[in-house]
Amino acid sequence: MMPQQFTEIWVYLSATPLLGLTITLLAYQAAYWLYKRSDFNPLLNPVALSVAVLVMLLLTSGTKYETYFEGAKFVHFLLGPATVALAIPLYSQFEKLKQMLLPLLGALLAGAATAIISAVGIGWLLGASHVTLMSLAPKSVTTPIAMGIAEKLGGIPSLTAVLVIFTGISGAIMAKSILDVLRIENHAVRGFSVGVAAHGIGTARAFQVSEQAGAFAGLAMGLNGLITALISPLLLKISGLVLLQ
Amino acid sequence: MLGAITLLLVYQTIGEVLVHTLNLPIPGPVVGMLMLFITLVIRKSVSQELRDTSQGLLQHLSLLFVPAGVGVMAHFTRISDEWLPLLVALLASTVLTIAITALAMSGLLKLSSKREEQKS
Numbered sequence: 001m002m003p004q005q006f007t008e009i010w011v012y013l014s015a016t017p018l019l020g021l022t023i024t025l026l027a028y029q030a031a032y033w034l035y036k037r038s039d040f041n042p043l044l045n046p047v048a049l050s051v052a053v054l055v056m057l058l059l060t061s062g063t064k065y066e067t068y069f070e071g072a073k074f075v076h077f078l079l080g081p082a083t084v085a086l087a088i089p090l091y092s093q094f095e096k097l098k099q100m101l102l103p104l105l106g107a108l109l110a111g112a113a114t115a116i117i118s119a120v121g122i123g124w125l126l127g128a129s130h131v132t133l134m135s136l137a138p139k140s141v142t143t144p145i146a147m148g149i150a151e152k153l154g155g156i157p158s159l160t161a162v163l164v165i166f167t168g169i170s171g172a173i174m175a176k177s178i179l180d181v182l183r184i185e186n187h188a189v190r191g192f193s194v195g196v197a198a199h200g201i202g203t204a205r206a207f208q209v210s211e212q213a214g215a216f217a218g219l220a221m222g223l224n225g226l227i228t229a230l231i232s233p234l235l236l237k238i239s240g241l242v243l244l245q
Numbered sequence: 246m247l248g249a250i251t252l253l254l255v256y257q258t259i260g261e262v263l264v265h266t267l268n269l270p271i272p273g274p275v276v277g278m279l280m281l282f283i284t285l286v287i288r289k290s291v292s293q294e295l296r297d298t299s300q301g302l303l304q305h306l307s308l309l310f311v312p313a314g315v316g317v318m319a320h321f322t323r324i325s326d327e328w329l330p331l332l333v334a335l336l337a338s339t340v341l342t343i344a345i346t347a348l349a350m351s352g353l354l355k356l357s358s359k360r361e362e363q364k365s
Contacts, residue, residue, distance in 0.1 A: 103353030111346030126330035
């Protein structure tokens with residue numbers, strides 16, 4: 001095919017939502033195939049791989065993110081119903097959940113506070129700007145919640161979305177080694193800690209390990225969304241006197 | 246499948262309506278998840294259809310994060326200006342959060358099982 005013809009077709013296709021949607025699914029399936037072939041090696045995280053491929057593709061073709069998102073938003077939309085669907089694995093773990101209620105809540109509070117304080121504290125020590133810090137604060141919470149929190153704190157919601165995804169990817173990659181070093185064997189504990197730190201991407205990873213780990217990760221993700229929305233304005237106000245004059 | 250998807254969307258809509266009318270600081274889908282969970286606990290069963298559909302949706306949960314992740318290209322300037330604090334804060338905070346949550350939970354589980362033993 002002539003290059004000029006190719007460009008014309010690309011321009012035509014980019015104007016419809018079809019292209020953004022199709023390349024998202026293609027890139028993800030290629031990445032997932034590789035991930036599966038590697039026997040689910042956490043380093044070959046499918047989100048990281050497909051984001052890298054898509055960004056390169058969009059940059060080389062000169063396509064704007066807004067144009068791409070016109071198509072990709074159909075995938076993005078499914079985050080809502082998928083969040084609701086987490087109720088089902090949660091229900092299957094209901095009996096275990098009842099037994100562990102207090103330890104779960106204690107761990108949740110410790111983890112949520114650690115996520116906010118350590119991210120903002122380290123960023124501040126290393127000289128990040130105020131807007132960046134406020135966008136970073138809710139980074140362990142699932143995308144739609146985190147964006148809402150960032151907006152309230154005075155961060156940039158779309159930057160937060162990106163930081164959330166990268167937190168999720170790094171959590172999914174590192175969790176196994178951290179938990180192995182700490183000799184945590186209980187799948188409920190493993191799943192829950194990944195869900196608190198790395199929301200849905202950590203949850204996706206946990207579901208590949210076991211249904212129990214996945215259910216507890218999903219629970220942690222939902223609860224951490226609730227608690228971070230409630231405590232982050234408070235924590236940042238208190239620390240703001242010392243941290244962020 | 247269609248029935249199950251409709252059910253999920255109905256619960257999401259209920260969640261959105263509750264969040265907006267009660268001015269809650271949390272997103273609609275999370276409220277929808279809690280409502281569906283409560284429904285299942287009351288009904289004490291999940292239909293096979295709902296189970297299959299949710300499994301299908303959650304199996305590729307990570308796909309759903311790809312579009313937002315590609316948004317990194319809209320923030321290249323800020324990220325390259327502040328890459329060091331961002332990278333260190335993000336990685337260190339994620340390691341700390343996983344470790345502290347896991348340690349707190351296993352500590353508290355041990356504590357509560359000891360209490361149970363003492364009781365019995």
